[in-house]
Amino acid sequence: MGSQLLDAPALPADLAFGLLAEVSADQHPQKVSLIAGAYRDENGKPWILPSVKEAKQRLAADPTAHHEYLGIAGSPAFLDIARSLILGTEVAERSNVASIQTVSGTGANHLAASFLARHLKPQQVLIPDPTWVNHKTVWEVAAPAVAQKEYPYYDPDTRSIKFADMIATLETTSQPNDVVILQACAHNPTSLDLSRDQWKSVAEVARRKKLFILFDSAYQGFATGDVENDAWSVRYFTAHLLSSPDPDQRIPGLCVAQSFSKNFGLNGERVGALHVVAPPDVSLEGTHSQLSLIARAEYSNPPRFGTQIVQTVLSDPGLRQQWQQNLNTMSDRIRSMRKQLRARLEALGTPGEWSHIDSQIGMFSYTGLSAGxxxxxxxxxxxxxLPSGRVSICGLNEGNVDYVAESISEVVKAGLT
Ligand SMILES: Cc1ncc(COP(=O)(O)O)c(C=O)c1O
Structure with a gap:
């Protein structure tokens, strides 16, 4: 091997996408991929939601459709709908919100990190331990000057949230204007969300310590099957932390990185938005123009096609209802596979406790299996x-759940750690 061009050492493959490439290359007839957070139907195939299929047909038949640029900030009609979906109609219409379309949830996280590093200049970003594998990379690339600090989230011994430690870390290690990443619902990878009382305690620390909240909302509709319920944490924070006229009683601001990859099955179309919410007496004109500047420099215009699909579905009452049913289909199937995996592991006498597989929520299960x-x-x-033992329950179906349960059972019985 020759030397590397410039100071650019070769890096290992991305954890999740590297494993997906290994799955593709694996020719074993019984291979099972439990990696991607992307819905699969009962035959293990990607599912085009019927509401999405119908929207595509309508778009294809529209004689006025074209492929022009969407504009730097994206489609205003899409942004109005996206904002209402996560923030609720009242806040979306009345509050001080700056919205911009993004390259899905990852792009929204990235844009938030770039913008906050440039204009909020936090000392630290506080990240859950564990979290989505990309949070740290996004901040490392987009905001290298901001120190990353993990706050405890998951206790593997009790398979529950380390709530007291989480609060203590936020309380004792944060400075005013630090950014706290919170996953709005269906936490990836642990599949454990805070209770409403716990959310209220986090909000109280944020208010007292003047923390800037970055909600990452990638699974709205997947925690409870209901999009309104799944937006509760975001709506509670916007309602209680930004409304006071007294700056001492509120946080500096909040943003939501919103993805439509999972809840519309549009992973590859890159549909997302970033919403920045400020107290009512604070102008967001500068924020919107600065976000647009970063977007212009990075990709100039966001993708049009997936956005039009989401816009078509959510603006038509009939299609919207159908979409809610599609969400139920996905979350019901995932719930059923959780039950089946747990039941089979228990029936096989697999050592250990497996009830968590059934009680966890969202797309994933943090199984507790060791790296070995x-x-x-x-x-x-x-x-x-994933090496953390996280499985995407979407990858299970009637055809492979027995094989997966038997294999896990054999490995656990073999006593490997
Ligand atoms: C917590 C979390 N945030 C954001 C994303 C971003 O997804 P996308 O860029 O496909 O919208 C994901 C995807 O897995 C995720 O799990």
Whole structure:
């Protein structure tokens, strides 16, 4: 091997996408991919939601459709709808909100990090431990000057949220204007969300310590199956932390990185938005223009096609209702697979406790399998999951759940750690 061009050492493959490439290359007939947070139907195939299919047909038949640029900030009609979906109609219409279309949820996180690093200049960004594998990378690339600090979130011994430690860390290590990343619902990878009382306690610390909140909302509709319920945390924070006329009683601001990848099955179309919410007496004109500047420099214009699909579905009452049913279909199937996996593991007498697989929410399960067990499942059984033991329940179906349960059971019984 020759030397590298410039100071650019070769990096290992991305954790999740590297594993997905391994799955594609694996020719074993029984291989099972439990990696991607992307819905699969009962045959293990990607699912085009019927509401999305119908919207596509309408768009294809529209004689006025074209492929012109959408504009730097994206489609205003889409942004109005997206904002209402997560913030609720009242706040979306009345409050001080600056919205911009993004390259899905990742793009929204990235844009938030770039913007906040330039204009809020926080000392730190506080990130849950554990969290979505990309949060740290996004901040490292978009905001290298901001120190990253993890706050405890998950206790593997009790398989529950380390809430007292989480609050203590936020309380003792944060400075005013630090950014706190909170996942709005269906936490990736743990599948454990705070209770409403716990959310209220976090809000209280944020208010007292003057923290800037960055909500990451990638799974609205997947926690409870109901989009309104799943927006509760975001709506509670916007209602209680930004409304006071007294700056001492409120936080500096809040933003929401919103993804439509999962709840519309549009992973590859890159549909998302970033909403910045400020107290009512604070102008967001500068914010909107600065966000647009970053967008212009990075990709100039966001993608049009997926946005039009979401806009078509959410603006038509009939299609919107159909979409809610599609969400139910997805979340019901995931719930059923949770139950089946747990039941089979228990019926096989697999050592350990498996009720968490059924009680966790969202797309994933944090199984508690060790890195060694995960490696063995890959090598011997061609079953793929993240080294943390996180599985995407979407990858399970009637055709493979027995094989997965039996394989896990054998590996656990073999006593591997
Ligand atoms: C917590 C979280 N945030 C954001 C994203 C971003 O997804 P996308 O860029 O596809 O919208 C994901 C995807 O897995 C996620 O799990």
């Amino acid at each position: 067990q995960v490696a063995r499942l890959k090598q011997e059984y061609h079953i793929y999951m």
